[in-house]
Amino acid sequence: MYDLLVIGGGINGAGIARDAAGRGLSVLLCERGDLAEHTSSASTKLIHGGLRYLEHYEFRLVREALAERERLMRLAPHIIWPLRFVLPHDSGLRPAWLLRIGLFLYDHLSRLRALPGSQSLKLTADGVGAPLQPRLSRGFAYSDCWVEDSRLVVLNALDASERGATIRTRTNVESARREDGAWTATLHDAETRRRETVRARIVVNAAGPWVGQTLLRTLSVEARPKVRLVKGSHIVTRKLYEGDQAYILQQPDRRIVFAIPYERDFTLIGTTDVPYEAGPGRVTISPEETRYLCDCVNRSFSREIGPDDVVWSYSGVRPLFDDAAENASAVTRDYVLELDSDGPPVLSVFGGKITTYRRLAEHALAKLNLPGLKPAWTGSAPLPGGDVPGGDFDAFLENFRAAYPFLPDVLSLRLARAYGTRAEDILGDARTLSDLGESFEGGLTAREVDYLVRAEWARAPDDILWRRTKLGLRTGRQGVARLARHLAGRTTRAG
Structure with a gap:
């Protein structure tokens, strides 16, 4: 009997599973595909407060997201x-005074200030204005953060597993029913094609x-x-364009x-915001969306x-809470938790954004109001690989390169970024590139x-080329085929 059956291996499901496992609950997470x-x-792969949400007066959401931005930087450096954003002022759109007010609020809604504040820019005199059209002579700069979004999900699932949770990918919850004071669920494992029955006191619907x-x-x-x-x-x-800066274009x-x-x-x-009525399975960009983004x-x-x-x-299809807004871009990105306690409880998660997933998980467990639950803990516990000394990634990278001098700089940076301190678990006692086994395209190795x-x-x-890494951008068909052959001989279930 599990305490929690979590349906869904996205960021909310993985975050809730991690939090619950760390508080002493027995957890089973099922994801019918890959994490x-x-x-x-x-996502757009940003940890951010949501500057544009201020136009919709979502001050609580922005404040919470800004606080989480600072916290997550420490827990997974x-x-x-950090990422610096350039916001050109277009005289035909929002007035400059409105942008200044929005950025002032953005700077001050959070008490934490680990990132530089906003500033005005003369784009014609600043190098960041070089890629822009000459008519855009004024602008602003502000700070937010980049995140490797799919790795954030995997690391939450990994930490949940190491704290006792059972993570089942490619496992569909076919049905579940309330029975004898608990949930009885039928699972189907797509790899083994086996069905099994499990019992859980509570279901968390994070699908x-x-x-x-x-x-x-x-x-x-x-419902x-x-x-x-x-x-x-x-x-x-x-x-x-050249440079590390991002642009936010009105x-x-x-x-x-x-x-x-x-x-x-x-x-x-990106991104577009298009109302979606079809089934939420595999979705692709439309020619109209491609043209729209190019025009932007x-x-x-x-x-x-x-x-x-x-x-x-x-x-991707965003499951936003339906607040009856007419414009898809105006629909709230805040999350809503709905508890059905007509029998064994089921907690459903609506909406949310990747930045606030950790707080969502805390609120979900508070909503369940379980007796004897251990205190909240995820606000100070680094994610796997995030225990970088002093949170100083640059110093960590320098030491990592010194320990493995045979790695090309591009590869050492990628491994340090993806795995943090756990990159050593991959490299182990390797002293040459050949020690890492077969080499695939883009620097991927068998190890x-x-x-x-x-x-x-x-x-x-x-799973590897587009979610654990982004090496799919550098891997051709032959490389994919070689990787598939390698994987075919290594099908032992992890976790």
């Missing part, structure tokens, strides 16, 4: 780091876009669907679009791009692949 396979790996469907069909709980599906798509092009439809340095040689552009860049950058410049794209299978539930090439 972070859907919405949680399709390997996968979360993301499937939250409403899970309530009605899987759990047979009669009015409160989820509003919105598709967000991103495109990736070859690098459009649009005539009052939306904003980001252009962000990505994986060293690329630029990430062309409205501000001197260098024009078109659909032929897109080297990769990805899309890293075997670690991901053993410790991080990786099973298929996409």
Whole structure:
């Protein structure tokens, strides 16, 4: 008998599983695909307060998100780091005074100030203005953070597992019913094709876009669907500009679009906000969305791009709480937790954003009001690999490179960023590159692949190339085929 059965292996499910396991609860998390396979790996990859949410007066959400931004930087400095944003002022859109007020609030809504505050810029005299059209002569700069989103999910699941939780990927909860004071659930393992029955006192429905469907069909709980599906798509092009800065570009439809340095040689552009009515399975960008994002860049950058410049794209369906807003961009990004206690409880998670996942998990356990629960703890406990001495990633990287001098700089940086202090678990006693085994494209080696299978539930090439890493951008068909052959001989279930 488990205390919690968590349905869904996205950021909210993994965060709740981690928090609960650390408080002494027995936890089973089931994800019918790979961890972070859907919405949680399709974000803009930012840990941020949400500057534009101030226009919708969501001050509580922004304040909480800014506080979490500072906290998560300390807990995972390997996968979360500061990013400076340039906001050009377009005289035909929001007035400069309004932008200044918004940035002032953004600077001061949080009591914590680990990042530099905002500033005014003369773009014609500042190097960050070089990629922009000459008409954009004024602007502002402010700070937020980058996050490796799918790795954030995996690290939460890994920590949950190390604290006693059972993590089952590629395992579907086919049905669950209230029976004899608990939930009886039927699981289907896609790898073994076996079905089994488990019992749990409480179900946490963190199924993301499937939250409403899970309530009605899987759990047979009669409830009015409160989820509003919105598709967000991103495109990736070859690098459009030099420098580490990102750009936040205002649009005539009052939306904003980001252009962000990505994986060293690329630029990430997004996102769209499109109402979505179809099933929330595998989704792809539409030609209209691609054109829209290209037009957004062309409205501000001197260098024009078109659909032929897109080297990769990805899309996800956001399960937002339906607050009846007419415009998809205006729908709240705040989260709502709904408890059905007509028998053994089921807690459903609606909405939310990746930045506030940890607080959402704390609020979820508070909502369950379990007697004898250990105190909240995740606010001060580093994620796996995040125990970097003093939180100084640059010093850690320098020491890491000194310990493994045979690694090319690009590879040592990637390993340090992805795994932090646990990169040593992969490299072990290696003293040459050949010690790492077969080399795949993009610097991936057999030793890293075997670690991901053993410790991080990786099973298929996409798990590794697009979620545990982003080496899919550098891997051709032959490389994928070689990786698939290697994985075929290593199917032992991790965890």
